[in-house]
Amino acid sequence: MPAKVNLQLSVGPLRDDGYHDLVNVFHAVSLFDEVTAAESDRLSIRVVGDPAGQVPLDESNLAIRAARALAARAGRSYGAELVIRKSIPVAGGMAGGSADAAAALVACDRLWGLGLSREDLSDIAADLGSDVPFALLGGTAVGTGRGEMLTPLPVSGTFHWVFALADAGLSTPAVYRECDRLREAAGERAGWPALSEPLAHALRDGDPKSLGRALVNDLQPASIMLRRSLARTLDEGREQGALGALVSGSGPTCAFLAESAEHALDLSVSLRRVCHQVVSAYGPVPGAVVV
Ligand SMILES: C[C@@](CO)(OP(=O)(O)O)[C@H](O)COP(=O)(O)OP(=O)(O)OC[C@H]1O[C@@H](n2ccc(N)nc2=O)[C@H](O)[C@@H]1O
Numbered sequence: 001m002p003a004k005v006n007l008q009l010s011v012g013p014l015r016d017d018g019y020h021d022l023v024n025v026f027h028a029v030s031l032f033d034e035v036t037a038a039e040s041d042r043l044s045i046r047v048v049g050d051p052a053g054q055v056p057l058d059e060s061n062l063a064i065r066a067a068r069a070l071a072a073r074a075g076r077s078y079g080a081e082l083v084i085r086k087s088i089p090v091a092g093g094m095a096g097g098s099a100d101a102a103a104a105l106v107a108c109d110r111l112w113g114l115g116l117s118r119e120d121l122s123d124i125a126a127d128l129g130s131d132v133p134f135a136l137l138g139g140t141a142v143g144t145g146r147g148e149m150l151t152p153l154p155v156s157g158t159f160h161w162v163f164a165l166a167d168a169g170l171s172t173p174a175v176y177r178e179c180d181r182l183r184e185a186a187g188e189r190a191g192w193p194a195l196s197e198p199l200a201h202a203l204r205d206g207d208p209k210s211l212g213r214a215l216v217n218d219l220q221p222a223s224i225m226l227r228r229s230l231a232r233t234l235d236e237g238r239e240q241g242a243l244g245a246l247v248s249g250s251g252p253t254c255a256f257l258a259e260s261a262e263h264a265l266d267l268s269v270s271l272r273r274v275c276h277q278v279v280s281a282y283g284p285v286p287g288a289v290v291v
């Protein structure tokens with residue numbers, strides 16, 4: 001199941017329920033976690049490819065929570081042996097946990113022969129996390145509300161990305177809190193966000209130069225405040241001719257838009273000097289599918 005990068009993340013006011021109203025343009029990229037679900041009497045989880053052991057193996061794992069929520073909707077206590085093969089950085093702002101949750105939903109739906117509609121799965125997904133409905137949908141879509149109300153956006157062609165990964169994650173709630181704190185300190189009031197027209201046009205036209213100029217992330221100053229080294233990483237990518245450079249979601253992964261696959265390769269080489277690990281990917285790609 002694919003990772004995401006946020007092409008526009010415009011953060012509106014803090015709501016009474018602790019979430020922010022957003023205009024969140026999600027873009028699914030070709031960096032995948034794989035989740036398998038095999039028959040079993042009970043529900044269990046194993047994670048492969050997480051050497052630092054950052055993914056929880058208890059009931060807080062989003063794939064387990066997804067399977068439990070699906071079984072509850074079906075009204076039975078089903079079992080499954082879930083195995084996650086991790087490639088998406090953990091707590092990196094690329095929605096790896098959400099991708100695993102979406103994958104567990106479609107895999108268990110198939111294993112248990114439930115045949116739920118995409119709409120039903122999307123309702124369950126929204127209760128698991130704001131980013132989970134998009135992980136089911138994939139492609140490029142704008143999310144409103146807390147990010148869970150999705151409208152697909154038309155896109156021409158393929159965009160080439162380079163991602164600079166950090167060696168430790170950032171907490172999403174902490175980044176939103178820092179964003180509120182910075183705004184309050186500056187005496188700023190959050191306005192109602194709207195979809196950026198230049199961004200929508202650039203996507204529709206398949207125009208990477210215009211897309212690079214239109215990328216925006218309101219959480220970026222907060223992520224940089226919590227991880228100062230991100231400013232240097234972003235500068236390096238810009239100096240090397242990235243068409244656009246921004247923090248992905250709550251970070252700390254930084255995303256760089258390249259002109260072509262070749263340019264992405266050049267950018268990767270330069271970025272290796274300033275960060276822990278670099279990966280290239282393209283988008284958009286489809287969401288959670290059974291293979
Ligand atoms: C920032 C984004 C951008 O896509 O993702 P990441 O970059 O972390 O992957 C999302 O808004 C994160 O979505 P997700 O990771 O699903 O968050 P949730 O579990 O729903 O919420 C975790 C916490 O983030 C904050 N939150 C989340 C969504 C939202 N619209 N407003 C918020 O303030 C709240 O503090 C909430 O308690």
Ligand SMILES: Nc1ncnc2c1ncn2[C@@H]1O[C@H](COP(=O)(O)OP(=O)(O)O)[C@@H](O)[C@H]1O
Nearest residue numbers: 055061062090091092093094095096097098100
């Ligand atoms: N299957 C999972 N994979 C990764 N993280 C998970 C998973 N289930 C729960 N988590 C928890 O969710 C947190 C955020 O994970 P992740 O989705 O990778 O990051 P982000 O929200 O920054 O995109 C992690 O710190 C981890 O504790």
